[in-house]
Amino acid sequence: MQAIEIMRPMCRVENPRRKPRLLELAIRSIGIAAVFLAPTLSAAGTLPSGAGKPRVAWGYVDGGNLDCGAFCFSNPKRRGGVYVAYLGTGSYEVELEGMGPPGPDDVQVSAAQGGGFAYCMTAGWSVAHHDRGTVDIIVNCYDVAGNPTDDAFAFLYQSRAIPLDQGRKELPFSWRISRPRRATRPIPPISTIRQAAPTPWCATERAPTPRQFPA
Amino acid sequence: MVRNGTGSYTATIPGLTKKGGNVQVTAYGKNPARCKVSDWSASDSGTSANVLCFDGTGVAADEKFTLAYTIGVPMGLWNYKHDKGNTHYGDSGAYAWADQPDNTKTYRPPHAFNYNGFDTGRLTVAWQQTGNYLVTLRGVEDLGAAGILVTANGDGNTTCSAGNTNEGYNPVEVNCFDQNANPVDSEFSVLFQTDLKK
Numbered sequence: 001m002q003a004i005e006i007m008r009p010m011c012r013v014e015n016p017r018r019k020p021r022l023l024e025l026a027i028r029s030i031g032i033a034a035v036f037l038a039p040t041l042s043a044a045g046t047l048p049s050g051a052g053k054p055r056v057a058w059g060y061v062d063g064g065n066l067d068c069g070a071f072c073f074s075n076p077k078r079r080g081g082v083y084v085a086y087l088g089t090g091s092y093e094v095e096l097e098g099m100g101p102p103g104p105d106d107v108q109v110s111a112a113q114g115g116g117f118a119y120c121m122t123a124g125w126s127v128a129h130h131d132r133g134t135v136d137i138i139v140n141c142y143d144v145a146g147n148p149t150d151d152a153f154a155f156l157y158q159s160r161a162i163p164l165d166q167g168r169k170e171l172p173f174s175w176r177i178s179r180p181r182r183a184t185r186p187i188p189p190i191s192t193i194r195q196a197a198p199t200p201w202c203a204t205e206r207a208p209t210p211r212q213f214p215a
Numbered sequence: 216m217v218r219n220g221t222g223s224y225t226a227t228i229p230g231l232t233k234k235g236g237n238v239q240v241t242a243y244g245k246n247p248a249r250c251k252v253s254d255w256s257a258s259d260s261g262t263s264a265n266v267l268c269f270d271g272t273g274v275a276a277d278e279k280f281t282l283a284y285t286i287g288v289p290m291g292l293w294n295y296k297h298d299k300g301n302t303h304y305g306d307s308g309a310y311a312w313a314d315q316p317d318n319t320k321t322y323r324p325p326h327a328f329n330y331n332g333f334d335t336g337r338l339t340v341a342w343q344q345t346g347n348y349l350v351t352l353r354g355v356e357d358l359g360a361a362g363i364l365v366t367a368n369g370d371g372n373t374t375c376s377a378g379n380t381n382e383g384y385n386p387v388e389v390n391c392f393d394q395n396a397n398p399v400d401s402e403f404s405v406l407f408q409t410d411l412k413k
Contacts, residue, residue: 058362058408106283108241108290110364111376117396119249119374121242122281144396146247146271154362154377156239156290156408158283 055103057082057096057135058156060112087138090148091123094155096135102127105159109139113152117144120153127159135159222268222275226282229261235327236286237310237406238264239366243279247271249374250280251367252404269372273394285310289332289406290364307332309352309407312368313340313389316400328404341386346398350405351386358385361409365389368402375403 061084083095105127111120123138141151217225234257242248248270255264268278283290289308312328321341323329329337335354342348352358367375371393378388391401 060362106281108239108281108283108364110239110241110366112363112378113376115378115390117374117392118376119242121244121248123243123245140245140247142247142271144392144394154364154408156283156362156364158290 055099055105055133055159056157057099058154059094060152060154061092061094061139062152088148090141090150092139092141092153094137094139096137096157098132099127099135099157099159100133102133103160105135105157107137108156109137110154111141111151112154118142118149118151120151125157218277219265220275222277224266224268224280225263226266227261227263228284231262231284231286232257232259233262233286233327235325236262236284237290237312237328237330237404238282238284239290239364239404239406240264240266240280240282242268243281248276248278250278251369251372251374252282253368253370255284267370267372269394273372275372285406287330289330289408308409309333309338310405311338311340311350312402312404313348313350314368314402315340316342316369316391316402318342342400343388344398346391346400348389348391348403349386350389352407355385358387358407358409361387361407363387363408364406366404367391368404371401373399373401375401377405 059082081095081097083097085093085095087093105125107122107125109120109122111118118141120139120141123140125135125137128134128136135157137155137157139153139155141149141153143149217227219225236255238252238255240250240252242250248268250266250268253265253267255262257263262284264282264284266280266282268276268280270276270278289310309331310328311324311330313324314328315322315324318340319342321339323337323339326337331338331352333352333355335352337353339351339353340348341351363377365375365377367373373391373393375389375391378384378390387405387407389403389405391399391403393399
């Protein structure tokens with residue numbers, strides 16, 4: 001692991017439509033702990049031993065709007081913020097703080113602009129141990145010719161933390177083909193991130209913080 | 216996981232024997248690619264989902280992907296029904312499998328594939344024009360902050376996505392396209408996540 005200080009604009013994004021009350025946020029955090037219990041228990045009968053609390057975050061990124069205030073997010077995890085960085089045309093980094101220790105996890109994204117042909121996919125994600133488990137998700141969007149294009153998208157992150165002494169038993173709710181070890185999970189080259197020029201996307205900038213990425 | 220051929224896979228989730236639910240897939244990697252769920256079914260041994268993947272030119276290609284399946288509750292949300300001690304709140308969501316792509320009349324997707332966390336009735340799908348649909352949660356005026364995932368279903372290399380959901384409009388528009396970006400009728404699966412209370 002190599003400590004890399006990444007200089008790029010990060011936007012603290014709040015849902016401009018509605019600010020949840022503290023009590024509501026607390027309630028949400030309780031709900032997160034059980035989000036996977038119902039389908040797993042009813043269908044499979046038992047939960048795998050060592051399964052930790054489910055962690056969930058979801059939201060919407062208005063990737064084509066140059067006004068940071070127009071982002072619309074919702075992250076039901078009250079302990080952490082949601083940040084977005086514009087890495088270049090059609091490429092975004094979604095940062096979710098406070099998602100807890102790493103565990104079996106899954107990311108789903110879907111283009112959401114809807115005006116024409118575009119699709120979005122996950123280019124990689126990683127879970128860091130700092131900030132109570134910060135998840136970085138790289139999302140790339142493309143047009144019909146396969147060229148990067150700015151687009152809005154929805155994302156969903158789900159994980160279930162596994163105590164370290166329980167190993168990493170896979171859970172039935174998600175998997176991926178040829179799943180790489182977490183330490184080698186692909187993310188954009190550090191040089192790419194470091195070279196990402198500040199853009200007018202951010203009305204306010206978040207102070208850069210030292211970040212850990214796989215070497 | 217079984218590879219059936221180039222860009223074609225069958226993912227089996229053992230033990231999940233109940234028919235219905237919702238499946239979402241997302242292509243994974245640094246090069247343009249997309250994946251869809253052609254269909255899924257349940258048997259005595261589990262649930263199997265057939266996944267098709269394509270490269271940026273629309274040609275079937277071996278790709279990495281992530282897959283998520285849920286039944287009886289939307290992904291990423293905790294439905295109030297299941298929280299025995301707190302029945303007065305709950306982020307709610309919904310999902311549906313739009314299985315009649317060329318039905319020009321408003322219809323309700325099959326019950327087993329149609330979940331509404333607001334308990335306001337089954338979701339409906341209305342064909343507007345070729346490749347353009349409106350998915351409605353009855354009795355819900357505004358979705359609030361919403362995340363909406365859409366995965367195309369059926370054969371071929373169609374792709375589907377939600378309309379602009381920034382304003383939380385209900386109904387939600389879903390558009391489907393062929394590889395040439397032409398609108399095309401297609402099956403799709405849609406999944407809603409909202410921060411609304413019931």
